[in-house]
Amino acid sequence: AETTASDNARPGRSIANGASGATVPPSRLVQRLAPTLGEWIMKDRPKRSTKSVYARNLSMICESEPDSYTDAINRWDAEKWRQAITEELNAHRENKTWEIVTKTPNMREISAKWVFKVKHNADGSIERYKARLVARGFVQKKGVDYNEVFSPVVRMDSIRLLFSVCAQYEMHFKQFDITTAFLNGDIEEELYLDPPEGLTVPEGSTCRLRRSLYGLKQAPRCWNTKFSEMLRTFKMRQTASDPCVYVSKGDERLYLALYVDDGLIFAENTSSINKLLEYLTLHFKVKSVESHCFVGVEIVRDMEGKSIFLHQSGYIKRILEKFNMAHSNGAPTPLEVGHSLNRQETLDTEPVEDVPYPEALGSLLYCATGTRPDIAQALSILSKYSREPRSQHWQAVKRVFRYLRSTTDYGLLYRKIENPKVVCYSDADWAGDQDNRKSTSGMVTFLTSGPISFRAQQQSVVALSTTEAEYIAASEAVKDLIWIQRFVKELKLDVAKSLLLCDNESALKLIRNPEFHQRTKHIEIRFHFIREKFEEGKFDLEHICSKDQRADVFTKALSADRFRTLRDSIGCVALERVPNEGGC
Secondary structure, three states: OHHHHHHHOOOOOOEEEHHHOEEEOHHHHHHHHHHHHHHHHHHHOOOOOOHHHHHHHHHHHHOOOOOOHHHHOOOOOHHHHHHHHHHHHHHHHHHOOEEEEEOOOOOOEEOEEEEEEEEEOOOOOEEEEEEEEEEOHHHOOEOOOEOOOOOOOOOHHHHHHHHHHHHHOOOEEEEEEEOOHHHHOEOOOOOEEOOOOOOOOOOOEEEEEOEOOOOOOOHHHHHHHHHHHHHHHOOEEEOOOOOOEEEEOOOOOEEEEEEOOEEEEEEOOHHHHHHHHHHHHHHOOEEEEOOOEEOOEEEEEEOOOOEEEEEOHHHHHHHHHHOOOOOOOOOOOOOOOOOOOOOHHHHOOOOOOOOOHHHHHHHHHHHHHHOOHHHHHHHHHHHHHOOOOOHHHHHHHHHHHHHHHHOOOEEEEEEOOOOOEEEEEEEEEOOOOOOOOOOEEEEEEEOOOOEEEEEEEEOOOOOOOHHHHHHHHHHHHHHHHHHHHHHHHHOOOOOEEEEEEEOOHHHHHHHHOOOOOOOOOOOOHHHHHHHHHHHOOOOEEEEOOHHHOHHHHHOOOOOHHHHHHHHHHOOEEEHHHOOOEEOO
């Protein structure tokens, strides 16, 4: 019977068990056949190079997550999932998420589904088994079951800024996690939940929701509103620059950054952090954790507390495994000089359809927006072809993976410097796109040694000269410069006047003087925003040599030597270069 089952096994199907006609769930089948399959892999195919692939796939199957309540309680690891289910239901009882009421014929119920997830640490090891009861919010009707749904999360730029400030002023920080955060939000609408599997209720009864539930469209907003109200009573306010960053109303430098249910607290002394955590514990179920990983970004601080290193090496290793690039040869740069990705002869070729181009691009973009600005320029080009990629574009994506393979432990280093100030580098590659002849803007902004914000983006209009391209790039860069300048003030920091650095003299003259002539009269009015802010004295303006232009790494493909020089200059270095490496 087992041999027959293994020959006919398919994902998502139950297998006939012998003559009885009974079915064996796929999870049980894997449990039963795992030893046999393992012996076959290790014994019958000892000379095959794919042996490790079979073993890895078997491991992934054995550690797969259940897709239903029935599957979870009938698996080989059912005890762990039963415990996770019990913890989730207990959390609902403690929070009084619902109350049992008598069901009437005109009640419209929202059904719910159990979602199971194996949570992993940054190094890939299993942290815990998690069961979550999720409402099927897609059946909700706007204006009846909900109104507003928007809820913010902390920006990655804000996270980098806070760690930069923490390193500069040798502040303390601690991470916390709020268990079942969404269950704390208050529901204003009248909603009913169909009793989920595992919950025993009297016949003819249903659940009326009193608190928000995962899956409801308004749940994130309800939670964010509740959390903000609690912090206001602690005399902390939301910043205008980022509504998910809170600062104390007094003179003390006390900051809190919130990403849904994960948070970071920064303060000049540990007593302030502990006091805030104690206050949060009175209202929510808060778990304080070691600050080693936050939203996928790993944190390393030197023993003296004067430098902080942010990296995503664990995440990079996982995506390299996912796309079978873990054993590939390394590459010196993410993009080859003289590439033909946007040339017409490449675009005339047939698109490829059997490659995971969008998935790979999305995984790489999370690295670029986090701690790997060195791949931002390559991804800005490759993102244009996510709908119909050609073979050359897929090979370029694989080159980015190969580059990450050789620089897995690279990240951003923030260290204490003398006289910190907001400095922005702006650059442009005129008409660099062979397809539409648009230019690429590059910018990077610093407060200390590491970048706060960076961007590699194609301009929205065709620039008719290098002056115009540089002028447009500088105008876009000033937006970020002013945002960081305002943010720094809200964090109660006293820094020198902001500075914009550009390597084009003509663009600088155009910013300083309201010149109007044949070569500039067509420039869109919105790009003259930079001239207005310069006249208001918001920032200083200086010329910089092209060889010292750090933003050049965001505008074009560079040679290996030039690329490495600029990569180091923007604070993207290897973990081994962090002085006196120590825990957080």
